[in-house]
Amino acid sequence: MRVVVAGHDELKGREVVSAIRAESGSDESAHFLFLDLASLASVRGFVRDFRASGLPLHVLVNNAGVMMEPRGETQDGFERHLGVNFLGHFLLTRLLLPALRGSAHGGDVTRRQGRGSRIVTVASATHYVGEMDMADLQGRSAYSPHAAYAQSKLALVLFSLRLQRLLAARRDPVTANMADPGVVDTALYRHTWWGTRAVKRALGWLLFKTPDEGAWTSVFAAATPALEGVGGRYLRDEAEAEPLGAAQDPALQWRLWAEASRLTGVAEDID
Template sequence: MKKIAIVTGANTGLGLETTKAFVKESMEVVMACRDLSKAEEAKTEILKEYPNAQLRILQLDLASLDSVRDFAKAFKAQYEQLAILVNNAGLMIPPYGTTEDGFELQFGINYLGHFLLTGLLLEQLKKSVNGARIVSLSSLAHQWGDIYFEDLQFEKKYDKQKAYGQSKLACLMFAYELDRRLKAHQLSIKSVAAHPGLSRTNLFRHLTGVMKLLTPFVYPFTQSAKSGAQPQIKAALDKSLSGGEYLGPSGFQEYSGKPKVVGSSSISKDKKKAERLWKVSEELCGYNYL
């Protein structure tokens, strides 16, 4: 039976490269994208390189929990099982804004939308014949801060870097906690996290001030989107992984290089904080699982 994979944000950057890697492995890929016209352009690009690629586009706007629910419903109507879910789409240090549901943009898009999506697709993941895999995309920025439970949505004072760090820390803590819960329920689904190092993607479009000025100095340490996607591709495909790992580049400061299992901050491994985050996430999304 053909493996089915979902890649969020599949039309650009890391998501596009991950989609190409899965197509190369003869998987059918559901491209979960907000902008359907850009998704069609990406599909055309992939088909030029891989004429036999099996691709399907389904709309997903992670800034709307209703859109996440609609996507899951549409997927379930067409597919009985899911082998790989890559929670890839993201937003980095934008001006302050909120999602349709009132969440700070980065926390809502990078983390909460994916938290709900994973839960809604759990039954399809359970049905995967040889065990499924969930890959959550984190970042070196997970080390920038904490989970600010007293002001999760940064309503008191917005710090875009702290907010981004929180969202990516949440993604990593979720990946670890999800794996613990999957194992506790004795499910043959593995949860693995990955980060792309410093990759040249359109995530950097919102850079301003000092960070923008530093870009030319950082550039020599960056890598292409294709190279940056390798950790999440390995996280999705490497049979030797047992679940609960975090993968990133192997080079200097994990900025670039071949993918390997890497370490993470002490906060990311705080089980009590992860349990609290899970509970709060269920409340915010209005959906409980595991």
């Protein structure tokens, strides 16, 4: 197995690669490629670099994100929660679909035996309080860091569910699922209210999952045989849960998909 670590912090990325290689005993087990989801040009550059590597792609884990930041914009002028958490992953997934299809079942997409490819998108329980403001996705008229984060996570759920419907309709050998990691002790909380940060420092060991524990649902979604050929699932603690009802609205899924396609410059059709 080979892992491609994608990130915008090259030093940390290479440290992770070194740790994986040391644990596996192989210098071929992990590689680093630069990717800044706050830049659509960087996303396209990463996809070119990945294709040039010649590596197969059996599992794509959409895991990056920002949380409750003061309003800022990406290099392309998108509100950062929308741009990094959603639009960057939207474009990355769309551009990597051919690689995922080509790697499924050993590269023979006509076979219906063996293992398909998987897309795992990291969601959040925050999506339950999210609302899609299709008239002001960028938060220009009114801005709340919490609302922007919740909207971006709801957008990921809407995207994943529509993507799975389109993949299933095409009988693609690729599935799309969502993984909710729970409350995890990470640096994402650096922009939250000071009281939340204080509780995290004092009681994080008791109330929060460790990063390893938080990653487990994503690993489960990526590897469990129980999800072979199964998509459209929202997983929490390795069990299926029900996403927000509004996230299951096909009309809202389509509206967001169409707008994301326009903003990122890709066709609405996944062919």
